[in-house]
Amino acid sequence: MLAALLLHASGAPVEDTPTDTPAGEPSGEEEEVVWPSDLLSVSPVWHALLGATRRHKKEFEDEFQNELKYHFLENYRVSSLPAGCPHSNFSKEACLHRLAQGLLIYTVILKHVEKEYPSSSICSVAKYYSGLLVNLCKEKMRNSEQVTALNSSQEAQLLRGLDNPDTFHRKMTAHSILRQLHHFLVDSKRAITKKEKTRGSVADRLLAPITFYNQKFKDDTVKEQL
DSSP states (O other), X not given: OHHHHHHHHTTOOOTTOOOOOOTTSOOSOOOOOOOGGGOGGGOHHHHHHHHHXXXXXXXXXXXXXXXXXXXXXXXXXXXXXXXXXXXXXXXXXXXXXXXXXXXXXXXXHXXXXXXXXXXXXXXXXXXXXXXXXXXXXXXXXXXXXXXXXXXXXXXXXXXXXXOOXXXXXXXXXXXXXXXXXXXXXXXXXXXHHHHHHHXXXXXXXXXXXXXXXXXXXXXXXXXXXX
């Protein structure tokens, strides 16, 4: 079951996963009119989340006093972490699913970071706003029931995979998790912004003729009054 959740979060087929539609052909997903106030990509939750994860680089550099460069964490990438949403050939529904499910998995994995760095404020902020972002995603999904939290045995299995008898290795893993979380958020926000921009162009096309006829009506009215 844990493997299935990880696969779903990393892009395994779900009901509305990536389409195989050739470029230029309709995807079959209904176009919806999205007004600016409804855009997930402009929610202030993103600013709070990314503001927290962006601090990690400085905290890492302060801890190791330039003895280790930030890119050193590439050597400790955690393979079980969920991937962000691709920028193409992926429906908005599937992107929202990947983001929401991925954040639920990260919320569990952050327990490893809290264990190694109990005084770090990044984890508490990230977990709080991740919960808010998950709820926002589910509100915009047609199949939000497909987003499921891990149960206790799945959590334990996931955290056991991160454990290591070596203290330095555990700390590097904790730092790598925060680094990868930031990249996950950046990639996901960029992908969703692109999806919503596409939907927004539909609203512009619908409003254009309305604006035209409203102006024409006003012009005709003025002429009649002259």
